[in-house]
Amino acid sequence: MLTTTASDGTEVRAIDEGEGAAVLILHPGLDDGRSWAKVAALLTPNHRVVRLHRRQYRQDLPSPATIAQEVEHVLATARKIGTPVLLVGHSSGAVVALEALVAAPQAFTGAVLYEPPVVIGAPLGGPNGEINARARQAIAAGRPGKALRIFIRETVRLPQWVAILSGVFVGLSPRLRALVSHQIDDNEALDLLGVRLDAYAGIEAPVLLIGGDRSPAHLKERLDALARVLPRATSMVLSGQGHSAHAAAPATLADAIKSFEA
Structure with missing residues (x-):
């Protein structure tokens, strides 16, 4: 277990496993990091894998949390790790990863983003x-x-x-x-974060954008919007997968992370 303190004094918690180049995983909604356990297990033989329990999903902290507050927990974790980190974000966790790249680009070697639901027009909540x-x-x-x-x-x-x-x-x-x-x-x-494509256009780190060919069409539209603005983006489509490949095809995601890092 990794624990540290964010700039606002709240405790940061993460599962910390393995040794090697650091990978920081930001889980999707309705989770606490455990859903990525299978992917983490495939990475830990050669990587230090840290699965952050995102602030938004902590029962012991005041809610709701803003994206900026979540980013503070990401940055505190990166500081605790102490070496440049590869970010891996899934769904809303991938949006938090994008914001962390904007806030502190020097802390990260790059990012693997799996279907981030970035706002590109109408609000997600209708x-x-x-x-x-x-x-x-x-x-x-x-x-x-x-x-x-x-x-x-x-x-x-x-x-x-x-x-x-x-x-x-x-x-x-x-x-x-x-x-x-x-x-x-x-x-x-x-x-509340709104459309942030202009900010993401300034991200200079390499970013791998991952989507499933069975995912809802709007998620592909959001990935395409990111691909157009991120200076060093590459894209990957997972055949036969939707929004839950971390559970259905963990080896495929683990291989994507390892090959991108290499």
């Missing part, structure tokens, strides 16, 4: 945050599964059957139920 508001109402009514269904169907834009199954699964898991409100916080934080 006009005037309408999607987020309905999800909040469901949470207030004691129905976190319904809240997640709204998010999965209308923000992530996965099929209805996936949204229904996700809602049922969350309903059966106390740990995940507790994270649903943080997922909506996360969505709102991305919308």
Whole structure:
């Protein structure tokens, strides 16, 4: 376990495994870093792999968190590691990674970004945050599964059957139920960040953009927008994968990270 203190005095926590060149993983929503365990296990024979428990998803810290506050935890972790770090970000964690690259480019050797939902036009939470508001109402009514269904169907834009199954699964898991409100916080934080393509155009580090050919079309549009502005971007499409290749094809992601670093 890696622990340190962010500039605002809050404690930073991360799983710290292996030895070698440092890889810092920023997990997606509805998670605490554990979902990337299989990828981490494939990297640790030759890498120091640090999986940050993102501030937005910490039950012991005040919520919601801003993206800037999340970046402070990333930078504190990088300082604690003490050597240049390869960032790996998934979904909203990839947006946090982009912001960290803007804030402290010298701390990172580059980044591997898996389907970051960057805002490129309309808000993720719908006009005037309408999607987020309905999800909040469901949470207030004691129905976190319904809240997640709204998010999965209308923000992530996965099929209805996936949204229904996700809602049922969350309903059966106390740990995940507790994270649903943080997922909506996360969505709102991305919308508050807004369109940041101009800022990302100044990132000089190499960036690998990864998407799945079975992912929702809007995620490809966001990757394409990033590819147009990032000066040193390369792109990779995972055949037969969607937004969860870290679970479905961990070896493929681990190989992508290792080959990009090389």
